[in-house]
Amino acid sequence: DSGVTQTPKHLITATGQRVTLRCSPRSGDLSVYWYQQSLDQGLQFLIQYYNGEERAKGNILERFSAQQFPDLHSELNLSSLELGDSALYFCASSVEGGGYEQYFGPGTRLTVT
Amino acid sequence: KNQVEQSPQSLIILEGKNCTLQCNYTVSPFSNLRWYKQDTGRGPVSLTIMTFSENTKSNGRYTATLDADTKQSSLHITASQLSDSASYICVVRRAAGNKLTFGGGTRVLVKP
Numbered sequence: 489d490s491g492v493t494q495t496p497k498h499l500i501t502a503t504g505q506r507v508t509l510r511c512s513p514r515s516g517d518l519s520v521y522w523y524q525q526s527l528d529q530g531l532q533f534l535i536q537y538y539n540g541e542e543r544a545k546g547n548i549l550e551r552f553s554a555q556q557f558p559d560l561h562s563e564l565n566l567s568s569l570e571l572g573d574s575a576l577y578f579c580a581s582s583v584e585g586g587g588y589e590q591y592f593g594p595g596t597r598l599t600v601t
Numbered sequence: 602k603n604q605v606e607q608s609p610q611s612l613i614i615l616e617g618k619n620c621t622l623q624c625n626y627t628v629s630p631f632s633n634l635r636w637y638k639q640d641t642g643r644g645p646v647s648l649t650i651m652t653f654s655e656n657t658k659s660n661g662r663y664t665a666t667l668d669a670d671t672k673q674s675s676l677h678i679t680a681s682q683l684s685d686s687a688s689y690i691c692v693v694r695r696a697a698g699n700k701l702t703f704g705g706g707t708r709v710l711v712k713p
Contacts, residue, residue: 490644490646492644529705530690530703530704530705530706531645531690531703532703533701533703544700576642578644578645580644589635589647589650590647591647592644592645592646593644594643594644595642595643595644597642
């Protein structure tokens, strides 16, 4: 158990819909990262937040957005969902945004039908 | 372009045998390199982290090596067990901007 929690574990929704994925970092970690992993694909970095502020952006679509709240939990919002958005979405946290180890959550499996 | 390439893509080995996974990178300037193990459907778990000055680091039956001159790393699994069946991901951190670059992973299947 990494100490990072993600909800929900599974999510099934239809195309065109909007969903919100939630992540609670490890106690004391200020930085949160979001990743997408499609079937049999590598991890794709989406976005990073540090202490409430956006720190780095990866391959995140305009239909996707995220935020980190004052209590440091983070939410990833996915809108106008397409079949290709079906994937595992992982959240990771670290103490700071630099070279510190990232601890990954168990992931949320999103299925778009 | 900053890239991380892993080979082979997949590997089947018999229980008890050894294997070596490769990671070549072009990320520059280099900060550190990490190997993760990812069980199917679960989040990655860090195995080792290596900085520029480190050549070898072990974590139980996992031994990672780093040659910063040739920009190559390897992960050696000794006396494989069925529980070693997983994807192994090489991740390189760039010193400028602290950006992470992920390799595509090597999928290892250990058969009895």
